Amino acid sequence: MTTATPSRPAATPATSAQRLDLYVGIHKALRHFMTDTLHRIGRMDANDADDRRRTLAQFESLMDLCEQHVHHENDFVHAAIEARQPRGAARTADDHVEHIAHIAALRDEARSLEQAEPSARASMALRLYRHLALFVADNFQHMNVEETQNNAALWANYRDDELMALHHRIVSSLPPEENLMVMRWMIPASTPAERAGTRGMRAGAPAEAFAAVIDAVRPHLDDHAWDRLARALGIPQQPGLCHFG
Numbered sequence: 001m002t003t004a005t006p007s008r009p010a011a012t013p014a015t016s017a018q019r020l021d022l023y024v025g026i027h028k029a030l031r032h033f034m035t036d037t038l039h040r041i042g043r044m045d046a047n048d049a050d051d052r053r054r055t056l057a058q059f060e061s062l063m064d065l066c067e068q069h070v071h072h073e074n075d076f077v078h079a080a081i082e083a084r085q086p087r088g089a090a091r092t093a094d095d096h097v098e099h100i101a102h103i104a105a106l107r108d109e110a111r112s113l114e115q116a117e118p119s120a121r122a123s124m125a126l127r128l129y130r131h132l133a134l135f136v137a138d139n140f141q142h143m144n145v146e147e148t149q150n151n152a153a154l155w156a157n158y159r160d161d162e163l164m165a166l167h168h169r170i171v172s173s174l175p176p177e178e179n180l181m182v183m184r185w186m187i188p189a190s191t192p193a194e195r196a197g198t199r200g201m202r203a204g205a206p207a208e209a210f211a212a213v214i215d216a217v218r219p220h221l222d223d224h225a226w227d228r229l230a231r232a233l234g235i236p237q238q239p240g241l242c243h244f245g
């Protein structure tokens with residue numbers, strides 16, 4: 001597992017901000033989703049049926065997104081690296097095999113918790129919390145390798161217009177529900193400038209799909225952040241209303 005990897009992070013090249021970074025947005029989404037879910041499991045009352053149901057539903061959504069993310073990286077990003085630099089994605093491809101197994105083990109733990117006797121639930125919830133924390137730690141190490149070493153391989157072998165075309169192929173392969181889930185976690189975790197970059201999504205998506213994204217995101221932005229995003233996207237300001245026609 002990548003948890004055995006020395007924790008010293010790889011340095012990010014100073015020029016990285018000048019190149020198109022395929023990882024930055026989705027990885028901000030995943031870090032946000034992972035840490036929020038970890039906190040929720042940590043504070044869950046495992047014997048409160050409603051709290052347990054809502055928390056484990058978010059946990060399952062996180063596992064779904066992590067699993068889908070691994071497949072997208074394998075199918076698109078690793079494939080692109082390997083096409084021009086054989087074995088260039090070997091390290092993170094091996095990590096992905098471990099991540100899929102780790103996700104299956106965590107799902108089993110969550111199902112066992114759901115079916116457990118009341119007296120066993122608190123200790124099983126604590127075990128799930130600790131094991132999810134290890135998964136998150138492992139993924140944080142892994143994502144840094146992707147953002148440094150894999151990005152270096154992509155930047156050495158592809159022009160930015162080629163990377164942008166790859167980005168569009170990935171995004172257009174996502175089912176609407178997955179895209180909505182990514183946006184719900186990515187936009188609140190992004191800088192104002194990155195959020196304003198969703199202008200392109202507004203132009204390329206059906207109005208209902210864009211409205212669904214805005215409705216999902218608005219509750220997770222404070223008024224200042226929402227005001228900046230609404231102005232950047234040209235959304236009329238209507239206090240108390242998230243939806244727009």
Ligand SMILES: [Fe+2]
Nearest residue numbers: 070073092146
């Ligand atoms: Fe990955």
